[in-house]
Structures are given as C-alpha cells and as structure tokens.
Amino acid sequence: MVTWPIHLVLIVFLFALGTVVGSFLNVCIYRIPWQKSVVWPGSRCPKCWNAIAPQDNIPIVSWLALRGECRSCGAPIAARYPLVEALVGLLFVGVYVSDVLYGAEIPWGALPARYPLEVAYHLTLVALLVAATFIDYDLWIIPDEITVTGMIVGLGVGAAFPEVRPDPSTAQTHAAGFWVGLTGLLVGGGMTWAVRLLGSLAFRKEAMGFGDVTLMAMIGAFLGWQVAVMTFFLGAFVGLGHALWKLVKMIGKRLAGRKIVGVDHELPYGPYLSMAAAMLMLSWPWLWKHWAHGYFDQLRMVFWFLLGFPEVGGPPR
Numbered sequence: 001m002v003t004w005p006i007h008l009v010l011i012v013f014l015f016a017l018g019t020v021v022g023s024f025l026n027v028c029i030y031r032i033p034w035q036k037s038v039v040w041p042g043s044r045c046p047k048c049w050n051a052i053a054p055q056d057n058i059p060i061v062s063w064l065a066l067r068g069e070c071r072s073c074g075a076p077i078a079a080r081y082p083l084v085e086a087l088v089g090l091l092f093v094g095v096y097v098s099d100v101l102y103g104a105e106i107p108w109g110a111l112p113a114r115y116p117l118e119v120a121y122h123l124t125l126v127a128l129l130v131a132a133t134f135i136d137y138d139l140w141i142i143p144d145e146i147t148v149t150g151m152i153v154g155l156g157v158g159a160a161f162p163e164v165r166p167d168p169s170t171a172q173t174h175a176a177g178f179w180v181g182l183t184g185l186l187v188g189g190g191m192t193w194a195v196r197l198l199g200s201l202a203f204r205k206e207a208m209g210f211g212d213v214t215l216m217a218m219i220g221a222f223l224g225w226q227v228a229v230m231t232f233f234l235g236a237f238v239g240l241g242h243a244l245w246k247l248v249k250m251i252g253k254r255l256a257g258r259k260i261v262g263v264d265h266e267l268p269y270g271p272y273l274s275m276a277a278a279m280l281m282l283s284w285p286w287l288w289k290h291w292a293h294g295y296f297d298q299l300r301m302v303f304w305f306l307l308g309f310p311e312v313g314g315p316p317r
C-alpha cells in the first residue's frame, strides 16, 4: 500500500494547524498573565490600536507580506510572532513523525484508533509547554491557567483513555490510567518541590519558583513519572549549558576590555524544563526502545533489591 501521500498530506495539515495554534498562543502569552480574555476582543496593533484585519492575521504569511510592519501606522511587529507560529508548526510535525512515522511501526491501514488520540494528546502538551515557556521567559511566572489546566487534561484523558501515554506508562484500565497520571504528577511536582525547598535552605533565597513545581506536575501527569524524572535532569543540564555559555561570553567581553552590561545572574527554569520535556517526548519512542528501557529495568531491580526481593525483580505476586 502506498502510504506516503497520506503522510505528506497530514504533515502539511499539521504544520498549518500548528501555525494557527501558534498564532492563538501568541495571544495567550500576551493576555493570560493579565487575566484578559483570550477570545475577545480581536487582535489590535499595540501602537495605533487599529484592529488587525483577518487577511493581515494569517500566520507567518501576513508578517512576511507586511514585512513586519503594521498596515495602518507602520510600527514594527516583533519577529517573535511568526517565529512562535513556525516553532509550533514544526513541533506539531515532530509529534507526527515521532508518534506515527517512527513510533507506530505498523502499516497505515493497520494503525489502531489510539494513534490519532496519542497525537492529539501530545499536540495539547506542546501548546501548553510553548505558552508556559514564553510567559516564563517574559515575566518569570508560569500561570496556573496553563499548568492546572494541563494537570486536569493529563489526568482526565489518561484515565479516560489509559493506553494514550507512552511506554512504560501506558495502562489497561481507567483506574490504572488515573494512578499512572497521579504518580507522575506527584513525582514530577514532588521532586521539584523538594529541590526548591533544599535550594532555598542552602542559598537562603528562592532557587526555583512554584510555577516550576506545577509545570513539572503537569509534565508528569501527561507523560508519566519516568519522563518527568528525566525532564528534570535534562532541563538542569540544558540550563547549565546555557549558563556556562553566558559565563564564557562574559569572560570574553572582560578579556576584550569591554564593559559588561545587563548581566542577568539568574535564569528562569521553566523554558529549560519545557524544552527538555518536548525533546524527551519527541525522542521517547526511540529513547525508550534503545536506552531508557534497560536503564529503568535496572533501577527497578535496585529498588526491589533494597526492599529485599533480589531475584525476581519485583515483589512476589
């Protein structure tokens, strides 16, 4: 069966859908922190206050056609708007490639009904992560509107459709689906909360915001505790890499005898956690099969060994 035209059509569709969702997320990123409605009123130019016509509101295309300027007053429109739209489009395509092209490993005609659901589930998480990332980057907060909504969706969908989560968090019954989500929520949120507490005791100041705790709880509820634990460490690693890069640039400036301006000593952690969660989610079908599977098996054996069940790798049933 020739399946590539179907995949191609769906990939083009998902990219377009992603840019539209990205356009809506731009509105959310701008309005949610101020408790404003995200549906009304329509978008306006922040300078001349003229309503933006529908034909000037097409994702990416309108920005390029208008060369990044408002049609009415010529005020510059930030390149971030089309870039967020393109980013979400690409991430949507990434979810399809990961879940269906790579993850499914079965011919198109034989795809079980859970695949469209799995894709939709992951697209939802992408949208929530992108909104959290840019709001945290702008204002150093992650609104509960995003993370609590995400927890409810993760727990609810995971309980209604227990097979939706990635291995090894996939479940068979509604109750099991709910428990997997709740475990992920508590592990993701709990470990972040514990590190936050330790950090504030050690450094006598807030090391991480509570928004990071709820963000990690959301990621755990969506993807299970294994992905949440790995997200936490990968996020720290990515954040550390960025911090080191800033340090190198600063030393470079000093050596060149230039003045250092606008040094920020702290970085919001949410964008790194979101980035790590997205990277793990997209690579998970591959990562689980080739690497994480064995790693978590060993971890489980160590865990049960410490509890006194050395040989079976688990408690007697």
Ligand SMILES: [Zn+2]
Pocket: 045, 046, 047, 048, 049, 050, 070, 071, 072, 073, 074, 075
């Ligand atoms: Zn204007």
